[in-house]
Amino acid sequence: MAGVTQTTARPDPLTLLRDRWRDRSPGLGAGLLGGAVAGVLGLASCAALVTLLWISSPYPDSGPEGALHVAASLWVLAHGAELVRADTLAGVPAPMGVTPLLLVLLPVWLLHRAARDATDPGDGVGLAVGSGVGAGAAARLAGESGLRDAAPPPVSSRFAWVGVVTGYLSVAAPVVVYASGGELRPSLWWTALCLPLVAMGAAGAGVWTAFGRPGGPVGRALRVLPRDLRELMVEPDARLGAATRAAGAGAAVLVGGGALLVAVSLVWHGAAAQDAFLRLTEGWSGRFAVLLLCLALVPNAAVWAAVYALGPGFVLGAGHVVHPFSSAPAPLLPPFPLLAAVPDAGPGTPLHWAAGSVPLVAGVVVGWFTARAATGAPVAGAAAGPEGGAGAGDGAGVWSWRRTVWAAVVAAVLCGGLVALLAAFAGGPLGSAGLARFGPVWWQAGGAALAWVVVPAVPVALVVRGWRGRGAASREAAGASVPEVAPESGKAAEEGGRRWGWASVRVPSPGRWWKRGEGGDAGGAGAAEDEDAVPYGLYDDEDGDAPYDLLPADPPAEPPSRG
Structure with a gap:
């Protein structure tokens, strides 16, 4: 035993650095990879099409390098950038700026898909926590199921968006440099303007879609307007x-x-x-x-x-x-x-x-x-x-x-x-x-x-x-005396020989507490036929369909106050 030396296993410093970087910027790595893959797939599609046409052409004037230059320029054109044709009869470079709109759909769809997948890892945990709308529900669900520690860190929309755009532009930069050596070359000014704008816009739409298209960002953007x-x-x-x-x-x-x-x-x-x-x-x-x-x-x-x-x-x-x-x-x-x-x-x-x-x-x-x-x-x-x-x-x-x-x-x-x-x-x-x-x-x-x-x-x-x-x-006048009650949304409790309950009333909104006579089925299908049912108060709910756990299980003795 004297010759035994106890050692402590220490993790690799690179592993610690990678884990720390992943915890501090969740979604950035997936965004970088997704953006790069989107760029490569779009470029490969154009290259495959141009190469197929070049091989099948009976007059292949240029070699494979010329076909690849055309494919790279065509991919840049799909982002709205203007091309310049150097080989002209007058010897003066001529611009070509008519972008086929159907061609634009490929990079936009790939960017949108990459940003959406980088924001939502597929299990819904990061999406719910990062959205702000369902964050509380997701946290309660994770706490009740005991899976909070096993859940991945919440995906940051900001990091996911930056990752996708950066990964995509890292593929686009060498492609633009390569295409500049061909006879049909991209205009550097238009490329520097259009390529980042398309990447940022499509990736932003993908992140927005992953979060359920909330209206909060739009409202914050409109704060510059007068009230x-x-x-x-x-x-x-x-x-x-x-x-x-x-x-x-x-x-x-x-x-x-x-x-x-x-x-x-x-x-x-x-x-x-x-x-x-x-x-x-x-x-x-x-x-x-x-x-x-x-x-x-x-x-x-x-x-x-x-x-x-x-x-x-x-x-x-x-x-x-x-x-x-x-x-x-x-x-x-x-x-x-x-x-x-x-x-x-x-x-x-x-x-x-x-x-x-x-x-x-x-x-x-x-x-x-x-x-x-x-x-x-x-x-x-x-x-x-x-x-x-x-x-x-x-x-x-x-x-x-x-x-x-x-x-x-x-x-x-x-x-x-x-x-x-x-x-x-x-x-x-x-x-x-x-x-x-x-x-x-x-x-x-x-x-x-x-x-x-x-x-x-x-x-x-x-x-x-x-x-x-x-x-x-x-319709409102007809339903004022007999409101339409959701059959599945009622709760009842016994108090003083009378039945009480609440229901989510869809016409009109918001929901109301209802006072029931004996034998009435509060909140059920027979609630509308109960002659003793009278409105007892209101609860505030913007959508008129509040979840059950947001309201008390038993009705109060006095009418609940609004707000």
Whole structure:
């Protein structure tokens, strides 16, 4: 025993450092890995497609290195960055900035998925604790099950977002450097601007989705606005989310209507489109490449057609504007199938003017969605007033006409901004001089969308609000004496020979305590038929459906006070 020396096992310093770094920044490592994997997958998809087309091409002028340079530049173009073509007849580099919108979906989806997975590890523990909304419930659940010590540390949204963006940009940086050596190279200025913005925006949307799309960050971002304006937009009657949904529906109708216009025009000019498709190339691989390019540019064509229906139209080079009242297509355009859908040169006809029905329908849709929000959202404690809440004659939860008009105007502004953003991405230069501009002008598209949408949206919202408001008021009057009680939400207790209980009453909100006669089933299905049931008090609950453990198990002897 004298020769035995006791030693203490000490962990590796690198292991201690790694564990300490992981505990202090949970989610950063997963975010770095997820962002890097997203970048590699997007680049590999572009490289595989370009390499397949290069191998199958009967005229492979460049070697594999040239194909890889094109793949890297194409991946950078998918982020909205502008490319520069160095090999031109004039010897002057020519920009190429028309980004296929369908190509943008790949990096955005990969970034969104990586950020969502890095924020939510899959067991829901980090998500609930970090969200702030379900943090208390998750903590109680972990404490009751005895798994608090075994649970992983909560994932920080900030670290997850930073990790995904950093990992993605660490892959993008060498790719940009490599692509700069090809004939089709990315513009460094546009790359430095667009790539980080796309990465930060898509990753932020992924983190937001992982936390259940809470409205807290939006409210904090709007604190810079004046208080009155912020209350009109967010609290509590004209929530910004309702206007955003209406604006999204209007923009979707505009783009969908534009796609329908493109399809009709292609069918009308079917012979010209087929001739352009066959004239571009003779090999099947080349025609397959042209077909893929046309598919990638279909969303661009839909946006162009939507702006055409709005009135400003689009340009096909300097001095060649196409809109419903006249069309002056450029005479030196290449034979491309989608360009065959451009209206023939000359003044507009009633058939071209009929395209104005697309923005008209979009305005009606925005008004309808606004009216649905105005009559479908319950307003807690809404009192009759000239400026807020539900006015006189309105049903419970029905916005006043001023708030409805304001919500419709906000939705129209958001719709115009969204259309302007799509127009800016859908167009760009295809060269210099006469080819310096292709597509719609973003500020003209946004202004026209605002004007077209706000004119029908406001009266439609008011009319539909009045129609649905009367129905809501009649339903409320019918349910005032016999409220609708959730059958599964009651609790009962015996006290003094009478039965008491509480229930979550859905019409109207919030929930109420009910006093029951003998033999009544408090909170059950027969509660509405109990003639002795009378309202006994109120409890405050914003959603009108508070969990059971937030209320006392036994009713108090006196009416509970509010707040």
